[in-house]
Amino acid sequence: MHLKRIELENFKSFMGELVIDLEEGFTAITGPNGSGKSNSGDAIQFVLGTRSTKSLRAQNVKELIFNGGSRSKAAKSCEVTLIFDNPENDSGERRLKVDADEVCFTRAVRLTPKGAAVSSYLPFSSIRRTPSTEAQTSQNPSRQKLRTNLRTDTKPARRP
Secondary structure: OEEEEEEEEEEOOOOEEEEEEEEOOOOOOOOOOOOOOHHHHHHHHHHHOOOOOHHHHOOOOHHOOOOOOOOOOOEEEEEEEEEEEEEEEOOOOOOOOEEEOEEEEEEEEEEOOOOOOOEOOOOOOEOOOHHHHHHHHHHHHOOHHHHHOOOOOOOEOOOO
């Protein structure tokens, strides 16, 4: 099992939607100062459940939402999804006890109309890859939100 992908939307310095694919054997994120290397790590911590925003280098959860800077409008919410590979082993069992090839965990922060920040985990979801969904993805790579159409299989894996 490995982390396959990080999907970010308006998280910290990342404006709009961004997908970071993490191929097997991937070991590092590199780039110049200010390119978001640390924010990528913060995104992983955010979803996996850190309670302290200080460990995410923010004073409060509002600071996790893209603030717009001097050139863009500030966002009203942010969302991070981690997609894990969950293959069957030789005996047909999976590391995560969900009968799906990929498992997604999502956490979001949204601002209420009065400006208060609300942090929540979105419902657990899983993706079962089939030949038809693989074909759809390869024929139209821009369908990065295909996963939302596939979030229907949430049954736990059967135990022997």
